[in-house]
Amino acid sequence: MYTKLELEQFVKQAKQYARYGKVADYIPALGKANPNDLSIAIYTPDGSVIxxxxTTDKVTLQSISKIIALALVLTDHGEKKxxxxxxxxxxxxxFHSIAKLEEVQPAKPLNPMINAGxxxxxxxxxxxxxxxxFWRLLQFVRKLAGNPEISYSKEVAKSEFETAFLNRSLCYFLKQHGIINEDVEELMDLYTKQCAIEMTCVDLARIGLVFAMDGRDPLAGEQIMxxxxxxxxxxxxxxxxMYNASGEFAIKIGIPAKSGVSxxxxxSVPGRFGIGIFGPAxxxxxxxxxxxKLLELLSQTYSLSIF
Structure with missing residues (x-):
């Protein structure tokens, strides 16, 4: 089960769909990616990786960082706050819409996975x-991935900081309504660095494993959250x-997952393993x-849906 050969066949099949996608060129640094790249790692509780x-390619977390920041903040402050x-x-x-903020009273973001949230x-x-x-968040990421070498891409952070006009608009709206109370440029500095944290899909899979095992790192024997x-x-x-495709993703694939525009x-397949994928198209x-497509092939072949 989950042999390297099978995974390679799935990658080959899924790669054919790259021509229907495009890289995120609205962030100039991400626009340099090769849309035909595709890699996957599966990390199991005994420490084996398929x-x-x-898998040596590094990917910036982008919106994947949202779930990690949420875990840190929930651990620090608790659910109520x-x-x-x-x-x-x-x-x-x-994910970058401002519309619901205007419609909802009080004007708080609907969930932590959209940009405003x-x-x-x-x-x-x-x-x-x-x-x-940022250091606290980075240390948390390194602990989750079991990799003290993880850092961030200064090029991507700078590129995002210089072009994040819509996110600044969201910040000012949130500030107006008392959701945030710090300097907008400082928050943007922190957020763009957070999104630019980079790692391989093996590191991603290891983080997925910790979530799959209810916050415990089975290799270090430590309860991280x-x-x-x-x-x-x-x-x-x-x-x-999976942004506003989450319902369809739940039906077709049914695995807890978080994507990023990189x-x-x-x-995370609960109780079983973590998966990390990088495909820029x-x-x-x-x-x-x-x-x-790769996750769909895996889920259907191995009946991975939690539903």
Whole structure:
């Protein structure tokens, strides 16, 4: 089961869908990616890794960082405080939409997986400065992945910071309504660095494994986050993790997962293993088109759906 040869065959099949997608060129640094790249790693509780494709490629987390920041902030502050600032409901709107903020009273973001909600969550990361807060998040990421070498792409962070006009608009709206109360440029500095944290799909799979095992790293024998935090995060991955394609993804694939516009996907099969995928060709919702096909092939072949 899950042999390297099988994975390689799935990668070959899924790659054919790259021509239907396009890379995220609205962030200039991400526009340089090769849409035909595709890699996958599966990390099991005994520490074995099965992979296919070029797993040495590094991918910036982008929106995958939202689920990690949420885990850190929930661990720090608890559910009650966090969900005063951000809701728990899925949305059919695009991830960068401002529309629902105007429609909902009080004007808090519907969930932590859309940009407005993610900005509210990142605002809650503890620390006296952007540097200290980013360091805490980075240390948390390194612990989850079991890799002290993980860092961030200064090029991607700078590219995002210079072009993040819509995210700044969201910040000002949130500030107007008391959801955030810090300097917008400082929050954008922190958020763009958070999104630019980069790693291989093997690292991604290891993080997926920790969520799959209810917040416990089976290799280090350490409970990195409370089981309840891991449960909440996996629930958001199912209901909101694939942007406004989450419902269809739940029906077709049924695995808790979070995507990013770099083409990364972090997936967790509860109690079994973590999956990391990198395929930069995106569909019109912002999800990796080849990565989604790859997960669909895996889920159908091995009956991985949690439903």
């Amino acid at each position: 992979d296919a494709g070029d 966090v969900f005063q600032k951000v809701g728990m409901e899925p949305t059919g709107d695009p 993610a900005l509210a969550v990142t605002h809650m990361i503890n620390g006296a400065s952007v540097e200290e807060r 409370p089981p309840d935090v891991a449960r909440i995060c996996k629930t958001f991955m199912v209901t909101c993790g 083409g990364g996907i972090l997936a 995106l569909d019109d919702k912002g999800n990796s088109i080849t990565g989604m």
